[in-house]
Amino acid sequence: MQMKKRAVAVALLTAASVALTGCATTTSTGGSAAAGDCKPSTGKVNLDFTTWIPGIEDVVAVWNKENPDIQVKVQTGPNGNGGTYQNFFNQLKAGNAPDLGQIEYDALPNFRVQDGLTNLAACDGVLDAKKDFVDWTWGQVNFGEEDAVYAIPQDAGPMAMFYRSDLFKANNIEVPTTWAEFATAAVEVRKTGAYITNFSQSDINQFAGFVWQAGGSWFQNDGTDWTVDLAGDTSVKVADYWQDLIDRDLVSTNPPWTDEWNNAYNTGAAWTWNSAAWGANSIASGAPTTAGKWSVALSPQWEEGDNAAGNWGGSSTAVFKGSKHPYEASKFALWLNTSDEALTMLNKAANLYPAAKSGLELPALKEGVPFYGDQAIYDVFAEASAQVSPDFVWGPTMTQVYNDASDGFKAAVSGNGTLTEALNATQKSTIAALTAQAIPVKK
Amino acid sequence: MSAPAILTPDAPIRPASRAPRPRATVQHRGAILAFVLPFGLLFALFYLVPIGYAIYQSLLVIEREGTFGQAREVFGGLTQYVLVFQNGPFWNSIARVLTFGAVQVPVMLGLALLFALLLDSPLLRGKRFFRLAFFVPYAVPGVIAAIMWGFLYSPKLSPFSNITENINFLSADLVLWAIANVVTWVYVGYNMLIIYSSLLAIPTELYEAATLDGAGQWRIAWSIKIPLIMPAIVLTAIFSIIGTLQLLAEPQVFRSFSSAVTSTFTPNLTVYSTSSIPNFNLAAAFSVVLALATFILSFAFLKFTQRKEAK
Known part of the structure; x- marks a missing residue:
C-alpha cells in the first residue's frame, strides 16, 4: 500500500511537470540579418x-x-x-x-x-x-x-455585397443600396423565414471593414505614441446598427466558417454576405448548390450617394x-x-x-x-477598390484585439451585453496589452 | 484531457530514502548510471530544462523605445505574476474548470468503476467485447472526438436535429456540460482499464472466503473489491483532476462553432491566447501558476484521501 501511494505521488510529480513542459516555449531568440544588407547568395x-x-x-x-x-x-x-x-x-x-x-x-x-x-x-x-x-x-x-x-x-480585399439575386427577385425585394434600406429589406427577408445575412461574431476584421467604410479608424501612430480608438463614434454607430438587427432577430448569428454557416448559405437561409473579393471563393466552395444564383453589388452606403468601400x-x-x-x-x-x-x-x-x-x-x-x-464581378471590386480609404491604420496587437473583441461579440450575440460594450472592453484590454509590451500608448 | 504520464515508480526525482538503509551495490555504480542515463538525459532535456526556461521567461519584462522600437527582455522580478493575479478572465477560467471537474470527474470515475466491476463480476457475459467497446473511444484522438461531437450537437446538421434544434447544447448554459460529456466519453474506458487491472490483481482466495461466509456479489464488490482498489481509484482521480485543469483540445475545437466558448474559456486556452498576442512572458507566468495550482490541488487530494484511509 505504501509503495502504491508513493507511485501515485511520483506519477503526480511527473504529470505536473508535463503540465509545465506542455506550455513552455522553445529555446533561443531569432537570428538577425543586418538591415540594408541584401546580396545574392552563391550557389543553389x-x-x-x-x-x-x-x-x-x-x-x-x-x-x-x-x-x-x-x-x-x-x-x-x-x-x-x-x-x-x-x-x-x-x-x-x-x-x-x-x-x-x-x-x-x-x-x-x-x-x-x-x-x-x-x-x-x-x-x-x-x-x-x-x-x-x-x-x-x-x-x-x-x-x-x-x-x-x-x-x-x-x-x-475591397468589400462588396454578395447577394442571392434569384431570391431577391422571386420575392420582389429591392436590392439595398444603403444600410437603412438593408435594414428594411432585412425585415422583408425575415418574413420569408430566411435571414438577410449572418452577423459574424468572430470575424472582427470584417467588422473593421464596416468601420473602415464608415470612415473610422482604430489606431493612429504619430511616431512617438499609439492612439487606440476602438470605441469611437464611428465604431459605435456601426455597432449600434448591427446590435439593432441582432436584437430584432433580423440577422442570424451562426459562428462563421463552420459547416452550419456554409449550410445556411447553401440552403438559402442567408441571402447576402458583405465580404471581400476573395470571398467569391468562400461562397463557391461553401455553397456549391447555389451556383449561378449569386451576384455582386457595391456595399450598402451609410448616406445615399456616398461612395465608400471597406476592406x-x-x-x-x-x-x-x-x-x-x-x-x-x-x-x-x-x-x-x-x-x-x-x-x-x-x-x-x-x-x-x-x-x-x-x-x-x-x-x-x-x-x-x-x-x-x-x-x-471584378469590375465591381475594381470600383470598390478605388473607394477604399487609405487612412485606416492597424495596431500592433491585432491578434489580441480580435480575440478580445470576438469574446465580447460572442457574448453579445448570446444576449450578454452589447457590441458597443464589447468594443469598450476591448479598448481597455488593448491599451493594457500595449502597455504590457512597453509599446508607448496614449491613455 | 491531456495524455496521462507514464508511471515511473523509480524515477530519479524521488528524494533519497528516509530510512537509513546500508547500500551494498556500490560496485554496480557504472551499470546503474548506464541504465539511468537515457531516462535522466531525456527527462532533463524535455522536462527540467523547459520548466526552467518557462520560469525564467516568466521573470522577464519587455522594454522598448518608440512605437516600433526593438524589444529588450529585462529582469522584471514578479511583475508578470502581479498581472496574473490581477487577471479576472484567468481566475474565472480556473473557477470554470473547477466547477467542471467537481461534476465531471465523479461522474466519469463512477461510470469507470461501475464498468470495471461489471467486467470483473462473474455475472457478465461477452467480457472481451465490452472491454474493447468501452475502451475504443480512448483510441479516438481528443480533437477528432470533439469535432465529431460538435456535429452531433450542431443545431441544423445533427442527425438528431429534432433534439438539438430545441435544446442548444452549444449555448452558454450548456456548452460546459456538452464538453464534459465529450471528455467523459473519451476517458471512461481508459480509467475503467486502470481500475479493472487493479481488480485482477486481487487474490481470488478472498472471494472464495467471502462466498463461504455467505457474501453475494454486491457485498463482495462493496466490502472487498472497492476498498482494495482504492489506490487505483485515487490515481485515476488525480489524473482526472490534472486533466481537467489542463483542458485545451476540446474547448479549442468547440470555440470555432460555439458562441459560448471564449478565448479564455479554460486556463490553458488563456495561456494559448496570451502567447498568440504574442506575450510569451505573461503566458509563461500563467503556465507556472497553473502548474503550481494543479500540483497543490492534486497533492491536497492525495493527502486528503490518505488521511481518510488512516482513520
Missing part, C-alpha cells in the same frame, strides 16, 4: 514559404521550373489568425521561421513590433516596385516610411528576420505578386484580387464568373 538556394492560399502549390511549381537555382518549398496551414500567425511568432522566437510567409496587412504591425520582418528596401528592385502597386497597399507595407519595405503586397483582409508576402537569402526571397515575392502568370493563376485558384496595378488589367479579371451568373 532553397527557400521555405508558409501560406494558406488554396492552390498555391501550382503557382510555385511554375517558379521552380523557371528558376532551378532558387527552389521554393511551400507549406500550407490554417489562415493567419486561425493558427499560422501563432506558429510564425513561435518560430521567430525559436529562430527557425521560414524564409517567406503570408501576412495580412492587419498583422504586419504586429510582426514588425515583434521584430520579425526583414526590411527589403536594399534588395534589388524592391523600392522601384512601389509604382507597380495600388497606393494604399504600398502604404500598408512601408508604414509610410520612404526607405522601408517590410513586405510585398499580394492582394487586396477586409488582403495579404502580403514577407521575408522573416533570420532568412539567409533575402535577395532571392524578395525576387520570388516580387514575381509571385507582380507577374501576369502568377497573378492569373492566383486569381483562378483563390479569387485573389491583385494589389499590383498591372494585375488589375489582367484578362482573367475582365471575364464573367460562371458561379456568379457570368457577371464580371
Whole structure:
C-alpha cells in the first residue's frame, strides 16, 4: 500500500511537470540579418514559404521550373489568425521561421513590433516596385516610411455585397443600396423565414471593414505614441446598427466558417454576405448548390450617394528576420505578386484580387464568373477598390484585439451585453496589452 | 484531457530514502548510471530544462523605445505574476474548470468503476467485447472526438436535429456540460482499464472466503473489491483532476462553432491566447501558476484521501 501511494505521488510529480513542459516555449531568440544588407547568395538556394492560399502549390511549381537555382518549398496551414500567425511568432522566437510567409496587412504591425520582418528596401528592385502597386497597399507595407519595405503586397480585399439575386427577385425585394434600406429589406427577408445575412461574431476584421467604410479608424501612430480608438463614434454607430438587427432577430448569428454557416448559405437561409473579393471563393466552395444564383453589388452606403468601400483582409508576402537569402526571397515575392502568370493563376485558384496595378488589367479579371451568373464581378471590386480609404491604420496587437473583441461579440450575440460594450472592453484590454509590451500608448 | 504520464515508480526525482538503509551495490555504480542515463538525459532535456526556461521567461519584462522600437527582455522580478493575479478572465477560467471537474470527474470515475466491476463480476457475459467497446473511444484522438461531437450537437446538421434544434447544447448554459460529456466519453474506458487491472490483481482466495461466509456479489464488490482498489481509484482521480485543469483540445475545437466558448474559456486556452498576442512572458507566468495550482490541488487530494484511509 505504501509503495502504491508513493507511485501515485511520483506519477503526480511527473504529470505536473508535463503540465509545465506542455506550455513552455522553445529555446533561443531569432537570428538577425543586418538591415540594408541584401546580396545574392552563391550557389543553389532553397527557400521555405508558409501560406494558406488554396492552390498555391501550382503557382510555385511554375517558379521552380523557371528558376532551378532558387527552389521554393511551400507549406500550407490554417489562415493567419486561425493558427499560422501563432506558429510564425513561435518560430521567430525559436529562430527557425521560414524564409517567406503570408501576412495580412492587419498583422504586419504586429510582426514588425515583434521584430520579425526583414526590411527589403536594399534588395534589388524592391523600392522601384512601389509604382507597380495600388497606393494604399504600398502604404500598408512601408508604414509610410520612404526607405522601408517590410513586405510585398499580394492582394487586396475591397468589400462588396454578395447577394442571392434569384431570391431577391422571386420575392420582389429591392436590392439595398444603403444600410437603412438593408435594414428594411432585412425585415422583408425575415418574413420569408430566411435571414438577410449572418452577423459574424468572430470575424472582427470584417467588422473593421464596416468601420473602415464608415470612415473610422482604430489606431493612429504619430511616431512617438499609439492612439487606440476602438470605441469611437464611428465604431459605435456601426455597432449600434448591427446590435439593432441582432436584437430584432433580423440577422442570424451562426459562428462563421463552420459547416452550419456554409449550410445556411447553401440552403438559402442567408441571402447576402458583405465580404471581400476573395470571398467569391468562400461562397463557391461553401455553397456549391447555389451556383449561378449569386451576384455582386457595391456595399450598402451609410448616406445615399456616398461612395465608400471597406476592406477586409488582403495579404502580403514577407521575408522573416533570420532568412539567409533575402535577395532571392524578395525576387520570388516580387514575381509571385507582380507577374501576369502568377497573378492569373492566383486569381483562378483563390479569387485573389491583385494589389499590383498591372494585375488589375489582367484578362482573367475582365471575364464573367460562371458561379456568379457570368457577371464580371471584378469590375465591381475594381470600383470598390478605388473607394477604399487609405487612412485606416492597424495596431500592433491585432491578434489580441480580435480575440478580445470576438469574446465580447460572442457574448453579445448570446444576449450578454452589447457590441458597443464589447468594443469598450476591448479598448481597455488593448491599451493594457500595449502597455504590457512597453509599446508607448496614449491613455 | 491531456495524455496521462507514464508511471515511473523509480524515477530519479524521488528524494533519497528516509530510512537509513546500508547500500551494498556500490560496485554496480557504472551499470546503474548506464541504465539511468537515457531516462535522466531525456527527462532533463524535455522536462527540467523547459520548466526552467518557462520560469525564467516568466521573470522577464519587455522594454522598448518608440512605437516600433526593438524589444529588450529585462529582469522584471514578479511583475508578470502581479498581472496574473490581477487577471479576472484567468481566475474565472480556473473557477470554470473547477466547477467542471467537481461534476465531471465523479461522474466519469463512477461510470469507470461501475464498468470495471461489471467486467470483473462473474455475472457478465461477452467480457472481451465490452472491454474493447468501452475502451475504443480512448483510441479516438481528443480533437477528432470533439469535432465529431460538435456535429452531433450542431443545431441544423445533427442527425438528431429534432433534439438539438430545441435544446442548444452549444449555448452558454450548456456548452460546459456538452464538453464534459465529450471528455467523459473519451476517458471512461481508459480509467475503467486502470481500475479493472487493479481488480485482477486481487487474490481470488478472498472471494472464495467471502462466498463461504455467505457474501453475494454486491457485498463482495462493496466490502472487498472497492476498498482494495482504492489506490487505483485515487490515481485515476488525480489524473482526472490534472486533466481537467489542463483542458485545451476540446474547448479549442468547440470555440470555432460555439458562441459560448471564449478565448479564455479554460486556463490553458488563456495561456494559448496570451502567447498568440504574442506575450510569451505573461503566458509563461500563467503556465507556472497553473502548474503550481494543479500540483497543490492534486497533492491536497492525495493527502486528503490518505488521511481518510488512516482513520
